[in-house]
Amino acid sequence: DAGITQSPRHKVTETGTPVTLRCHQTENHRYMYWYRQDPGHGLRLIHYSYGVKDTDKGEVSDGYSVSRSKTEDFLLTLESATSSQTSVYFCAISESITDTQYFGPGTRLTVL
Amino acid sequence: DQQVKQNSPSLSVQEGRISILNCDYTNSMFDYFLWYKKYPAEGPTFLISISSIKDKNEDGRFTVFLNKSAKHLSLHIVPSQPGDSAVYFCAASEENTDKLIFGTGTRLQVFP
Numbered sequence: 448d449a450g451i452t453q454s455p456r457h458k459v460t461e462t463g464t465p466v467t468l469r470c471h472q473t474e475n476h477r478y479m480y481w482y483r484q485d486p487g488h489g490l491r492l493i494h495y496s497y498g499v500k501d502t503d504k505g506e507v508s509d510g511y512s513v514s515r516s517k518t519e520d521f522l523l524t525l526e527s528a529t530s531s532q533t534s535v536y537f538c539a540i541s542e543s544i545t546d547t548q549y550f551g552p553g554t555r556l557t558v559l
Numbered sequence: 560d561q562q563v564k565q566n567s568p569s570l571s572v573q574e575g576r577i578s579i580l581n582c583d584y585t586n587s588m589f590d591y592f593l594w595y596k597k598y599p600a601e602g603p604t605f606l607i608s609i610s611s612i613k614d615k616n617e618d619g620r621f622t623v624f625l626n627k628s629a630k631h632l633s634l635h636i637v638p639s640q641p642g643d644s645a646v647y648f649c650a651a652s653e654e655n656t657d658k659l660i661f662g663t664g665t666r667l668q669v670f671p
Contacts, residue, residue, distance in 0.1 A: 451602075482661075487663055488663060489563075489565075489648055489661035489662050489663040489664055490603070490648065490650075490659075490661040491661070492658055492659070495658070505658065537602050537603070539602075544655060544656070545591070545655065547593070547605050547608065548605075548659060549604075549605065550595075550602030550603045550604070551602050552600075552601055552602050553600070553601070553602050
């Protein structure tokens with residue numbers, strides 16, 4: 448299994464509070480991704496990174512920001528959480544642009 | 560607009576029989592297709608992939624078929640085993656892009 452961890456694994460928060468999710472990899476892969484999984488939608492890309500300090504938006508990026516200051520860490524921040532951001536969040540990594548993506552175990556976020 | 564569609568949300572198959580999971584896509588620029596398997600409370604794990612230059616790829620009990628003219632791919636599992644019970648996502652990407660587009664998933668249940 449690829450060395451990917453996510454923290455926290457579960458979080459309950461209130462509307463309007465900031466939340467940061469962390470993805471950590473030990474594979475030294477260049478590409479990192481954040482997805483959310485919701486019933487009826489599959490997995491949807493939020494943001495991704497193609498190197499340290501290099502990030503770009505995915506299809507559902509509104510309300511989210513990311514940062515990557517080190518190769519191994521990719522942070523996803525909800526500046527002001529809303530109930531619509533209740534979801535399961537997955538981080539993924541890949542070695543190159545055409546390489547298979549490998550997923551972390553996920554973070555279940557509930558916004559009340 | 561869903562570019563990758565899995566129209567069957569669930570499938571139930573008897574152990575030892577064949578499981579066939581289907582996926583349709585609308586974007587003719589997709590040239591690489593993958594299947595991921597997901598157990599509850601875990602991240603998706605890569606199962607098998609196929610490039611658009613092929614129409615079949617086999618790995619043990621798993622075979623993926625691609626029909627480009629119909630924009631359709633299928634995953635065959637033979638013989639099905641109870642441990643195959645999971646949610647299966649198909650995904651697609653365009654050449655030289657790092658973005659995967661996922662279907663909504665099909666829940667496979669293999670019963671004894």
